Amino acid sequence: MRFTLPPGPPITFKARLHDARTATAIGRWLGPAFAVCFATGLLSHFLQHPPGWAVDLLPSRPSWGYRLTQGLHVASGIAAIPLLLAKLWTVYPRLFVRPPVRSVLHGLERLSVAVLVGASLFELFTGLLNTFQWYPWPFDFVATHFAVAWIVMGSLLLHIAVRWPGIRDHFTLRSPGTLALPETDGPDRRRLLTGIAAAVGAVTLTTVGQSVTPLGRIDLFAPRSPAHGVQGLPVNRTAAAARVTRASLSGWRLTVDGPRPLTLTPEELRALPQHEVTLPIACVEGWSMSARWTGVRVRDLLELAGGSPSSRVRVVSLEEAGAYRVMDMGRLYAQDPLTLLALRLNGEVLSLDHGYPARIIAPNRPGVLQTKWVGRLEVR
Incomplete structure (x- = not known):
């Protein structure tokens, strides 16, 4: 018709x-x-x-x-x-x-x-x-x-x-x-x-x-309230979603690949000079929240592995899959004194959802690139 x-x-x-x-x-x-x-x-x-x-x-x-x-x-x-x-x-x-x-x-x-x-x-x-x-x-x-x-x-x-x-x-x-x-x-x-x-x-x-x-x-209708979350900070990708468990982290060591490669235990990382910075997590969905992070400067780790002041770094997560499992960080980020391999958040050991045992925190960077559950750093 x-x-x-x-x-x-x-x-x-x-x-x-x-x-x-x-x-x-x-x-x-x-x-x-x-x-x-x-x-x-x-x-x-x-x-x-x-x-x-x-x-x-x-x-x-x-x-x-x-x-x-x-x-x-x-x-x-x-x-x-x-x-x-x-x-x-x-x-x-x-x-x-x-x-x-x-x-x-x-x-x-x-x-x-x-x-x-x-x-x-x-x-x-x-x-x-x-x-x-x-x-x-x-x-x-x-x-x-x-x-x-x-x-x-x-x-x-x-x-x-x-x-x-x-x-x-x-x-x-x-x-x-x-x-x-x-x-x-x-x-x-x-x-x-x-x-x-x-x-x-x-x-x-x-x-x-x-x-x-x-x-x-x-903040009545926004999808996320930054004031609520584990350790005072929201979580976008949980450990469960990344298939990271306490059992899979048993015996964890940080590997730093470079001219002088090294492997560091949690105790050895904590024995290195610790630095505290206040930086925001700013996610692509629009929410952001500042927090206190404590850990080892990435540039110090690169130097220990034989890197130079012009070195980049590739960060590899322990998560099994994910679009940002491997992250490359340019020289200005890698050498910035605010860029840490963070071990603590707001004075507490990182929770599993926030990237325990270690995660990246860097200034002026999207949250998806603040890699969690770090297993390896590669000097580039």
């Missing part, structure tokens, strides 16, 4: 504020949110998966750098969700314009908008689910999220270029001048924009506390 629209006048929408001025006003907020989210996400991706030429160039300072940028990434992405939905509300009547395609150029423009909307919705909502560590899809999240981010930004720049004359005319929200827009809509538009701003503020303030400690008390 075929369904056809009955003949009649074209579909019209009587609701107000579905106009270019309102859409542009929301776009003034949505564009910067997308730009911040894209830039910080790009940085996060290259910190986690640096190209070979950049390994020794990635900076280890400021120590809180990744905590700030990843917090901004997640906060701007969450804030962009109500902004995008509001933007779509203002323009959706254009979906019903007849005829749907007036020319080849108009058809290409509509196709580019469809790509922009689809990719943006995909990017924001899969990113939101990632903060909950829920992946109800068969594809690799990291690779797909990274690729679609480029599609979003490319189609957004194309859309701005095509629509720039109209955007320019409506950008200031002042008197429309020669533009034939009803001035009576001004008060309603301001109320709408105020409501949208309130919604963005509400979702931001009630989730950003997972990375901004002073706002932790109103």
Whole structure:
């Protein structure tokens, strides 16, 4: 059976504020949110998966750098969700314009908008689910999220270029001048924009506390509260998930491979000079928390094994499987005095879930690269 629209006048929408001025006003907020989210996400991706030429160039300072940028990434992405939905509300009547395609150029423009909307919705909502560590899809999240981010930004720049004359005319929200827009809509538009701003503020303030400690008390809807966890710190990947047990750690020794390879027992590690640093764990899901870590400087271990001040290090975990079981650390990280092979957390011996008997803690680094259950260091 075929369904056809009955003949009649074209579909019209009587609701107000579905106009270019309102859409542009929301776009003034949505564009910067997308730009911040894209830039910080790009940085996060290259910190986690640096190209070979950049390994020794990635900076280890400021120590809180990744905590700030990843917090901004997640906060701007969450804030962009109500902004995008509001933007779509203002323009959706254009979906019903007849005829749907007036020319080849108009058809290409509509196709580019469809790509922009689809990719943006995909990017924001899969990113939101990632903060909950829920992946109800068969594809690799990291690779797909990274690729679609480029599609979003490319189609957004194309859309701005095509629509720039109209955007320019409506950008200031002042008197429309020669533009034939009803001035009576001004008060309603301001109320709408105020409501949208309130919604963005509400979702931001009630989730950003997972990375901004002073706002932790109103962290009502974030997926993680950094104030709760084993030894005062949350755990993303447990020992059970990594298949690491107390029995498998029986007789543990740290192997340091280099020009002068050595093997160190727990007692020998504790006999080396111990250093205490305060550094945050900052995870890609957006949460972060500072803690006191005590252990041996990685650069001291590399020196004992015959490494030089320009040495890199490869860290190998005892976990049986995992995307980050083997981690490479560039020279600036490996030689930073804040980078430790940590043995204690907040004055206590590391718990099994936090990487007992030893783990890496380094400044300005994603949490997935703070390798737990370290079994071997390799001087590079």
